[in-house]
Amino acid sequence: MNQTIINTTEEYFLNMGPQHPSTHGVLRLMLKMDGEVVLEAVPDLGYLHRGFEKIAESRTYSQFLPFTDRLDYVASMANNQAYCMAVEKLLKAEVPPRAEYIRVIMAELNRIASHLVWFGPFAMDLGAITPFLYAFKSREMILDLFESACGQRLTYSYMKIGGVRWDLPEGFIEKTREFCRYFKGQLDDYETLVGGNIIFLERTRGVGALSKEDAIDYGCTGPVLRATGARHDKRKDEPYSVYNEFEFDIPVGKTGDTLDRYRVRLAEMSESLKIIEQALDKLPQGEISAKLPKLIKPEPGEAYTCIETPRGELGFYIVSDGTAKPYRMKIRSSSFSNLSVIPLLCRGLKVSDVVIVLGSIDIVLGDVDR
Amino acid sequence: MKYIYDIRLIFDFVFSLGARLWELTGLPLWLYSQIKIVVIGSILLGVISLAVMFLIWLERRLSAHFQSRIGPNRVGWQGSLQAVADIVKLLAKENITPANADVVVYLLAPMVVFAAAFMAYIALPVAPRLVVNNFSLGILYILSISSLGVIGILMAGWSSNNKYSLIGGMRSAAQMISYEIPLVLAVLSVIMMAGSLNLSEIVASQKNFFDWHIFRQPLAFLIYFVAATAEINRLPFDIPEAESELTAGFHTEYSGIRFGIFFLAEFANMMIVASIVTSLFLGGWHGFGFLPPIAWFLIKDAFTIFTLIWFRWTFPRFRMDQLMNLGWKILTPLALLNIFVTGIRMFIK
Amino acid sequence: MIRIIKEIYKALISLPAGMLVTLKYLFGRTVTMQYPEERWILPERFRGRVVLIRDEKTLKHRCTACGNCLRACPNASLRLESAVDQNKKRYPVKFTVDTALCLFCGLCVDSCPFNALKMNKDYELAAASREACVRSLFPDGENDDR
Structure with a gap:
């Protein structure tokens, strides 16, 4: 018998998603496999496309705000902020300082909440189910805070063009401080339960390493980029809002592997706590919203702003033709760019590693497909 | 007291009694030993199934409490019949x-x-x-x-x-x-x-x-x-x-x-x-x-x-x-x- | 050599350390809410279904059927039919919100010049059909009886 025929193995195609427990929504990964080893991974997008950029052209500026909640639905506050800042730039409007502080507090609380939504399912991808519940327990407390401030737990629409819609409710500051104290203890527990565990370290160390050059070439931002060692954070590089008034560090990794992405995000949570505490201390009195006409009609022109959301840079590019509705809007979402490194990272990995690499990139399909 | 400490004695007693009664009927003895095997097997199967159902309940309750949850608590006392309900559901499914x-x-x-x-x-x-x-x-x-x-x-x-x-x-x-x-x-x-x-x-x-x-x-x-x-x-x-x-x-x-x-x-x-x-x-x-x-x-x-x-x-x-x-x-x-x-x-x- | 032993020790100790954390939670407080029996205490600002505010004394609402809320709604979820009464004042006859379209953003409440709208604490809005999603804005669900 011919020896080569006996030893030949066959490559096969494995369809992962859009219904799969670990693709975090409706992402479809097309995997070319050789046994357990992935030869090629191609993400297939568009299962959650709702056409928000086109919808924006038929809505007034303030009407589009609730739609931004639904872009990256685990970090709605950041979307609200980015959109409002873009329109404010068009209008050349001044936002009162109290509103800016409230925006920062909310955005940073939302950063923690969003990272918790990443942390839990990431541990679950690795097979540890319990951290998921602990993370969501802490997140519930943040959502309670948001609910008391704006009445919703996920689609906040808390900010409006020129400021915020409501002032902080009674007892919010005390409750937030209490949460900060509680959450520091929780972070230690997460570190012992997951971050220090030898099985976790063995699973993540060196897996899916991304070089700094590749990360920049692919347009990665946020923790994915910072884990490679690039100290790039919009809050420090081009301080928007009132971020230049706070002291905080930008945690960076060294090798850009899954473990570094994990550590960067965990460190970011404690940095966010620092910012929140400083902002609560410095919170000024005064107006919460700029005086703007009821129907917003910016001058013809264009504006681009981008902010640092929990997943990276979120940019809104708006072209105004002088009417009450945007002429064109482009949303630069971080999840989409970060997802583009998946084919690069997954080459040669095992199926188990594809799952955790995908988890460590932290995509939200609402943000990818828009 | 002795019987509580040595359950085997109970079984021995029951089966020897059964053998005596069987002899009275005059049926062949090999049939009796086959019946004995079936009975023992059923007891074993029953005990293990019960223990497994208890284990399923235990695991679900324990895992819930490990995760600050309560776990199944609706069917029976503290959800103790949850496993039974699950098996009935599984039996009814296609x-x-x-x-x-x-x-x-x-x-x-x-x-x-x-x-x-x-x-x-x-x-x-x-x-x-x-x-x-x-x-x-x-x-x-x-x-x-x-x-x-x-x-x-x-x-x-x-x-x-x-x-x-x-x-x-x-x-x-x-x-x-x-x-x-x-x-x-x-x-x-x-x-x-x-x-x-x-x-x-x-x-x-x-x-x-x-x-x-x-x-x-x-x-x-x-x-x-x-x-x-x-x-x-x-x-x-x-x-x-x-x-x-x-x-x-x-x-x-x-x-x-x-x-x-x-x-x-x-x-x-x-x-x-x-x-x-x-x-x-x-x-x-x-x-x-x-x-x-x-x-x-x-x-x-x-x-x-x-x-x-x-x-x-x-x-x-x-x-x-x-x-x-x-x-x-x-x-x-x-x-x-x-x-x-x-x-x-x-x-x- | 010492470094390797240290690493092995650290690796081995990390497993019981993690187990102690879960053990701590095993004896900790459970946070589950037994939903139909226990209920949330909803905050003042909760944004549920939008309804008209009815004055407690006169049992009348302040809506003048101006239509500002309809224009403010991003998703066109509100429907309004109005009539004119004997004082030549406009009032709503049929005022509905399609909860399947509603974004629960509260822009209608913000836009009302007479503060006639509010969002109540109604959150169990699941319905079996599209028709059942269309709900009246009058607080008791009836049409205006003026």
């Missing part, structure tokens, strides 16, 4: 056979897994003389029967006509080969100490507290415990199922009571492993008085099962190649070393 499945193998697979899990109990002594059949090669029998279950898993993975199931089945086979060897080697050093393959005699050799093999063979205990966790596919070694990677691994395509049988077998296997750990390392039914031997056995069993559940709700999962590394490069040499040291110690004595 048994789907996927298109292009290898039907015979597909239908046979859950039964193989189930039979392998339950047959191992035959040689398991839970109290002095309380064993269905006191094999002189008891431990060998249990080890070989419980590793048969992997064939069922491989059959399920192969016949489902699903790539995820196939990966799960293949992983299961690879895992068994890597773990069966250190597992048997770890047991071997205990057998050397006890000087017998009969489980009753191994337990009898651990009469004093400090004679328990966990103190005399701590390394063998650790190796056995790790390897056994891998053998029953529980976290951190649940690689054949790995729900975040392979959706449900080998039983992805199974539904209804066929899935339920896999589920029951998994817990029955867990109980077997806990019982072997108790018998080999924790002194079996030997306790500290004031309770009947079977109670001590069950307490130790429950503690081992609690530890297994505790593992599952704490640790992440290994990757396939890491698991094989652990099996071949760490556990097997350690087990061999342990046998070597044990042998030298016995030789010197």
Whole structure:
């Protein structure tokens, strides 16, 4: 018998998603496999496309705000902020300082909440189910805070063009401080339960390493980029809002592997706590919203702003033709760019590693497909 | 009082009484022994099924409390009938056979897994003389029967006509080969100490507290415990199922009571492993008085099962190649070393 | 050599350390809410279904059917039919919100010049059909009886 025929193995195609427990929504990964080893991974997008950029052209500026909640639905506050800042730039409007502080507090609380939504399912991808519940327990407390401030737990629409819609409710500051104290203890527990565990370290160390050059070439931002060692954070590089008034560090990794992405995000949570505490201390009195006409009609022109959301840079590019509705809007979402490194990272990995690499990139399909 | 301490006497009494009555009817005696086997088998099956249902409830409640949840608490007292409700639901569900499945193998697979899990109990002594059949090669029998279950898993993975199931089945086979060897080697050093393959005699050799093999063979205990966790596919070694990677691994395509049988077998296997750990390392039914031997056995069993559940709700999962590394490069040499040291110690004595 | 032993020790100790964390939570407080029996205490600002505010004394609402809320709604979820009463004042006859379209953003409440709208604490809005999703804004679900 011919020896080569006996030893030949066959490559096969494995369809992962859009219904799969670990693709975090409706992402479809097309995997070319050789046994357990992935030869090629191609993400297939568009299962959650709702056409928000086109919808924006038929809505007034303030009407589009609730739609931004639904872009990256685990970090709605950041979307609200980015959109409002873009329109404010068009209008050349001044936002009162109290509103800016409230925006920062909310955005940073939302950063923690969003990272918790990443942390839990990431541990679950690795097979540890319990951290998921602990993370969501802490997140519930943040959502309670948001609910008391704006009445919703996920689609906040808390900010409006020129400021915020409501002032902080009674007892919010005390409750937030209490949460900060509680959450520091929780972070230690997460570190012992997951971050220090030898099985976790063995699973993540060196897996899916991304070089700094590749990360920049692919347009990665946020923790994915910072884990490679690039100290790039919009809050420090081009301080928007009132971020230049706070002291905080930008945690960076060294090798850009899954473990570094994990550590960067965990460190970011404690940095966010620092910012929140400083902002609560410095919170000024005064107006919460700029005086703007009821129907917003910016001058013809264009504006681009981008902010640092929990997943990276979120940019809104708006072209105004002088009417009450945007002429064109482009949303630069971080999840989409970060997802583009998946084919690069997954080459040669095992199926188990594809799952955790995908988890460590932290995509939200609402943000990818828009 | 004596009867509480030796349940075997009750069985002996009942069966000898039955034999007398049978003689009066004049029917052949071989028929009586067949009936006796069926009765014993049914009792065993009933007891194990009840214990497994209790275990399912226990695991769900414990996992809930590990996660600051409450767990099932609606059906019966504190949700104690939840497992019954689940099984009734599974019985009522449609048994789907996927298109292009290898039907015979597909239908046979859950039964193989189930039979392998339950047959191992035959040689398991839970109290002095309380064993269905006191094999002189008891431990060998249990080890070989419980590793048969992997064939069922491989059959399920192969016949489902699903790539995820196939990966799960293949992983299961690879895992068994890597773990069966250190597992048997770890047991071997205990057998050397006890000087017998009969489980009753191994337990009898651990009469004093400090004679328990966990103190005399701590390394063998650790190796056995790790390897056994891998053998029953529980976290951190649940690689054949790995729900975040392979959706449900080998039983992805199974539904209804066929899935339920896999589920029951998994817990029955867990109980077997806990019982072997108790018998080999924790002194079996030997306790500290004031309770009947079977109670001590069950307490130790429950503690081992609690530890297994505790593992599952704490640790992440290994990757396939890491698991094989652990099996071949760490556990097997350690087990061999342990046998070597044990042998030298016995030789010197 | 010492470094390797240290690493092995650290690796081995990390497993029981994690187990102690879960053990701590095993004896900790459970946070589950037994939903149909236990209920949330909803905050003042909760944004549920939008309804008209009815004055407690006169049992009348302040809506003048101006239609500002309809124009403010981003998703066109509100429907209004109005009539003119004997004082030549406009009032709503049929005022509905399609909860399947509603974004629960509260822009209608913000836009109302007479503060006639509010969002109540009604959150169990699941319905079996599209028709059942269309709900009246009058607080008791009836049409205006003026």
